[in-house]
């Protein structure tokens with residue numbers, strides 16, 4: 007056969023994922039870059055689940071969304087949201103088809119790995135004051151030492167008053183850090199396995215070193231910290247008991263690469279899906295199927311609790327939407343489709359051995375469709391049906407989305423999970439779709455601008471399905 011015929015046959019018959027720029031042409035670059043300016047601004051101002059919900063409420067209200075009220079009737083085109091305790095949110099645009107035809111859902115999580123302050127965090131040791139921490143989610147502890155860190159969160163006083171705290175993001179702010187041992191004296195440390203050489207109890211945040219002036223007695227550096235906090239926020243040491251204070255890498259998102267093709271930032275997992283899931287629902291006017299974007303909490307520690315995806319808040323909301331039309335929630339759920347919008351591992355040429363080349367995701371090859379996650383023989387995962395995979399292939403191809411398949415690593419290497427199985431357990435057809443990430447769960451993760459834009463297009467394609 008001649009070369010042209012071979013090329014033709016290959017394109018017609020063989021699966022091959024391609025660089026999105028090759029698949030779509032150079033015109034896509036400007037669109038993706040422009041879209042990602044919005045994403046970068048979001049990354050700079052939103053680092054915690056609470057900040058993500060505040061952002062979503064503000065942007066949604068500016069676009070005509072209003073708090074969902076069970077007492078009010080609903081009609082096609084209505085835009086409503088439910089704020090779950092300030093840490094998770096569901097937004098819906100009511101569709102023109104009957105609600106019992108099912109809904110379309112894009113569900114991303116807005117918590118990221120970090121260091122949380124313990125309930126009684128403040129102590130002094132040898133004239134330094136520290137915040138004692140308990141890390142949250144899967145981290146490589148050594149990545150969190152010797153780098154600038156910021157403090158984000160809330161303190162809720164006994165009287166119910168909430169104090170918002172962000173220290174370390176404004177260039178004029180101080181930052182914090184976890185100290186590490188100098189290499190000169192680290193010979194014992196350096197031969198320990200990486201999961202041992204920074205013990206969790208040593209991930210304590212250095213916050214001060216000056217005693218309160220003209221003080222007498224012990225712990226004067228700690229007392230100075232309490233005094234500073236009391237003057238600035240009106241809080242006392244007791245108030246840490248009713249606080250959620252999170253330590254995250256300080257600083258915003260940056261373009262990565264001479265060609266500016268990538269974005270480096272803390273917490274792409276999973277804000278890189280949360281942001282497109284938001285822009286996708288904002289892009290709808292009157293969809294055929296009622297569209298829902300869920301931004302959920304606690305995915306990184308197993309989706310537990312009232313604001314995690316194991317909570318009943320999503321089925322309650324769907325039941326309430328169904329009830330507004332005199333229908334049963336479970337009848338709606340069993341005919342619904344959900345994209346569990348989460349990241350996947352991108353093939354890293356520096357660490358090729360953990361991935362299996364025909365089934366892993368590649369940076370720049372578009373949104374990644376992940377049929378199942380789990381580990382060790384598909385343990386602990388939902389597994390999307392062939393029918394659902396076919397539906398998505400069709401939806402994305404019709405919308406011109408560049409996409410690829412991806413498995414999380416080689417079979418026996420490790421694994422992971424997402425919210426997919428919790429939503430699938432509600433009798434909702436669910437599959438993972440998201441963005442490939444380099445250095446996932448590190449303080450500085452890397453994604454491709456093209457992939458972020460293709461994720462937006464993919465979520466929009468599902469939410470706007472006919």
Ligand code: MN
Pocket residue numbers: 115275276305348349424
């Ligand atoms: Mn994730």
Ligand code: MN
Pocket residue numbers: 275306447
């Ligand atoms: Mn994660």
